[in-house]
Amino acid sequence: MRRRVLLLSAYQSDSHAWWVRWLQQAFPAIDWRLLTLPGRHFKWRIRGNPLSWLDQIESACEDIDQVVATSMVDLATLRGLCPPLGQIPTVYYFHENQFAYPIGPGQRHTIEPRIVQLYGALAADYLLFNSDWNRRSFLDGVDGLLGRMPDAVPAGVAARLGRHAAVLPVPIAERAWPVAEHRDPRLIVWNHRWEYDKAPEVFARALDRLGERGYDFRLALLGPRAPKIPAVLQALEERWSARIVANGCLARADYDAILHRAGIAVSTAIHEFQGLGMLEAASAGAAPLVPDALVYPEQYPPAYRYPAGDVDALAARLGQWLGDPPPAPDVSAWSEVALRPSWARPLGGDGG
Template sequence: MRILALEPYYGGSHRAFLDGWQAQSEHDFTLLGLPAYKWKWRMRHAAVTFAEMVAKRVDQGQRWDAIFCSDMLNLPEFRGLTAPHVASLPAVVYFHENQLTYPQQRAKERDLHFAYTNITTAYAAEAVWFNSKYHHDIFLEAAATFLQRMPDYSHADVLDGIHDKAVVHSPGIDEFPARGARRDGPLRILWAARWEHDKNPDDFFAALEILQQSGIEYRLSVIGESFAQVPAVFAEARRRFADRIDRWGYQTSREEYVAALLDADVAVSTAVHEFFGIGIIEAVTAGAFPVVPRRLAYPETLAALESDETAAIFFDGTVGGLADRLQELATRQQAGRLWGATPQRGRLAMRQYYWDRIAAEMDAAMDNLR
């Protein structure tokens, strides 16, 4: 199958998703991507830009069997602007995130135009894929509430059609090398997430402060992508915990990123927004013990891990609860029983997300569009 893949925000997890799928797919992709910044502008102009880009390829004789796009494309707009034989192709939209439930940094009115674009794109597509059941559910719930607020012509019935064609396809991950012998030293704590407010770094660093005041020894690695506006707490934390830091900032190569994950004992999330949580999934695959709040997508994506031995992966979502859990794990690490009797449990459980399996499932789903 020849797939025309359109990604208005070709960076970060969006890029990793398409690159990973293509590398394992049996299908032939034409990937058109735009730089990953100024997301609002990308959502506004991408349909026009892609229509122009596609027109040039059509003139060169290129043809496709299906369209694949992310939630950041206005699919109806693109179909209205592109050649009729392209517009008539079956289309799949993949929801990495959505603009109905994405948390706002400040108390301000949500830009509902982008939220409505998400709904019309899902309505126009032949298939709607979500990265988790959690995401699927909260999007449809929020969309129903949103449309009920409209003064008239709410078209709330379109959600029935979206529900009927919506499925879950988790993103994939690459396999990680096996861990070597652990270096001596205290508990090594990893934060591997975007440096933005929705990942709730304030709670993470507040919990570390409690550990520090309690005299608990630990080492710290804080990695992940940052943007123009970085929450001030990161600079403050770098000064406060300077004598404990092993790694700080974006890891510029895959090798550095893998090394950071392989070195970690525990990987922590305090997120208030997470539709999948690929950073935690990768850390667990690399052998780190996850410590996450029992909310968002985590109970779903880490379900294969939960047992009496691994109940400690979930904390209550509070700063104090996280500090207590990390202190408990520091003690377990000293005793050499962080994972209990099954040290490979995390690595084995996360094999369900390896790209060879995920790509085959998505290839088959694309074939079913014909």
């Protein structure tokens, strides 16, 4: 009889959607039952998903062997509203955690999203994180939050959670990359969202330094963006229009072709719990240049890292690499082939 798994994804953004599709494709012997919600309206979504699923959750968990829920799911409330759900072994998967998520302009930290994830972790049977940075920052964040609790504080909550927590990344897609006969060692790729948490202004200032020093380079400005062009992107487009070889969200084949052609891929992120885009770029052969912070020390040797937020250090390293970037590091440990056996274990041994 097929193993039946209910997968709850309450904020189905791009990387979450890829992960859901991959699980279904990698483990076809499982009878997957899905409840998902679009990745928008964050504040409502993280607190309101039990209401959104109120009329579906009871029937969805009938005859289920296991639940896999993302950390955007308000699992504690959902289990309270649907008591049968509380009897089913549950894995709580952290693509991110709200304790280490930077706030943007005009925003302020609120306790609600962090409490949702803390209660969800306490309600789950197993916790999985896509990186050790994610795991550590969550457990440290729990300690910090409870350290500010005025009284009646339970002891050792983070340690209790840590005892059933493990690291299991989202795999990067397997592709048969051909030998790069026409790699452009002066092509720099940016393949991140054009939002505050990726610090695109640091990237823009580093390019200005390169231009002032007379370096020759080309740009592929990729990644999602808002309908209104961000000011930093508009300035880049105006200043470097003659050097831009690709601009915008491309079809998958065209995107892959750019990664396979590029010499360097750059991150300036102030928030990165796994960094699938940079892992994909490295797997395609582009040399990753990343901050010495967040998840990146787990993934790349020191030669590929620069002091986080240091424009001059980033520009200097780019100047050294342009024309002759180092070989991309081995990121095969994050491949589907490498990670499928590790994913099979929490899904019932062989994943079926």
